[in-house]
Amino acid sequence: MLSELIQQFETASATYAADNGLERDDDWFVLKLQEEMGELxxxxxxxxGRGRRRGMSDEQLATALADETADLLGHVLLFAHRNGLDLAAAVERKWCFRPRGD
Structure with a gap:
């Protein structure tokens, strides 16, 4: 499951980069993590209540929070993929379970 999810993010990211003329070099992956964490x-x-809402409703904020969390998740997976990290093994070491399907 995790490896399939990583591949889906990789395909979407590579397509987005190609469509927008972006180079996804090693630095890009870690810089995107920082960018997405800032947005989250x-x-x-x-x-x-620590920042200005700029007219955003509770529902809009909840949606934006979910969207930014999804962006961060995607970029964590992309970073791991780019760097050849075995996240399933790392989850097993750090969280004491193995993701299903991996």
């Missing part, structure tokens, strides 16, 4: 933090601050 910004929405979290708005959600928890």
């Amino acid at each position: 933090t910004q929405i979290w601050n708005k959600t928890t």
